[in-house]
Amino acid sequence: MTFRLYDTATREVRDFVPLEEGKAGLYVCGLTVQSEPHVGHVRSAVNFDVLQRWLRHLGYDVTFIRNVTDIDDKILIKSADQGLAWYQLAYRMKRELDQAYDDLNVAPPTYEPAATGHVPEMIVLIEELIAKGHAYAAEDGSGDVYFDVRSWPQYGELTRQRIDDMEAAEDADPRGKRDPRDFALWKGQKVGSEPDTAAWPSPWGKGRPGWHIECSAMAGKYLGPAFDIHGGGVDLRFPHHENELAQSRAAGRPFATYWMHNAWITTAGEKMSKSLGNSLTIPAVLQKYRGIELRYYLVAAHYRSHVEFSFEALDEAAAGFRRIENFLDRAADVLGGIGAHGIACADFVNAMDDDLGTPAAVAAIHEVVREGNKLLGSGDSPALRGNAASVVAMLDVLGLNPADPAWRTGTGGQEEKLLATVDALVAGVLAERSEARAAKDFARADALRDRLHAAGVQLEDTPDGPKWSLS
């Protein structure tokens, strides 16, 4: 069976047929680094990370470009509010974002271009559009350059909207626009109100790039005029992706073959907007949950399904994931480690091939875990070996392998030392408890167990003796 994915442009699930056999070019709109990353931002990153991993698993040579928008109106406004240089704020938030990606085991893309580093490429593209009659410098002397939507009959093709049906922008400041729907490719510097560092020289005077042109220019630079998949959040369909498509095609570039959009995460029915409080920023959530648990929660829902975020649901997801982890721990104990070359089961592969059906893929993992738990009971080690390796292989595809070094917290081995220390202390208590049990002094044995439990240590009596874990 071939990999199929839902294409927003055609609104159907289609076979993935790459432009070049064996290769996949992927461009995803990353973030505007203007505030701390929250759960919603990271969902997009995790979804496309899973796509990247699945394409690699299928043997594709993947070129994955995810940009960073490091200059825009909001960055300028927020940095001014906070008394920071705009680039200082952008860089600070970029570092926060990178940390969030690392915390969730989002594999780095092939390259992560920043808008400010690609102004020359954007200028070339704008010049091409002007030469072809699809863009014009504003006549009001503002230094702005606009895309002329009326010059491009296909405008609206991605979201199937007709220009005349679109609500005109309310801000009633048409500036030098011929049509209110024309969008900025280049924004002339507003001398006095905008810092000089946020302006670049151009044929139209000093200014900065419009949002949409960035992605077209960067996608073109790293993936060429035509590439396979373009992704982002649903909100980007219009105007951002519509505009990217229009300006790229108007300049004679075929652009993306497939468009993928991930759905939202909301809280209390509301969009997790950047104006919301900070309780759902990644650092805040990670104070109570491990990154791998949050990632499991995100992956357990389909990328095109709207998720209503709640800590209750996250709790349940975390409990479900621990079931898998627990199995791997027990299997590793019995087998003395789990091999690296497991084979994903058919249900898993079929689920992933069907538009990244991660919910069914996760269900498939749970089925294999159940089988594995039975094998643990029956003592069939050879079968267990393959079974456990299969679980690990599938988790790897989803970026959820607990043994992945990416999940290491970077505490310089402190954590390992602490665990060794606790293990030694617990071992003493366990020895005492074993004596008590052997002497049928269950009251004393249970008291010892209660004491450990109160300290956050969970006990489990196995045929090989007692095992402990953090509860």
Next chain:
RNA sequence: GGUGGGUUGGCCGAGAGGCGAGGCAACGGACUGCAAAUCCGUGUACACGGGUUCAAAUCCCGUACCCACCUCCA
């Protein structure tokens, strides 16, 4: 006004004409000194009203409610 998406059991969350995805929780059983973990079992859920069909959560028509986007929000 235009465009798109949604409403599934106690909870989360799949599925898209016919065998009750999976997880969490609950209950019963097995195992256990008791637990824990694990396994086995237990649920007739698909917003509402019609229709098509041998068969509808799934297709069609209508209704209600919710959500997103409509020019710089993942």
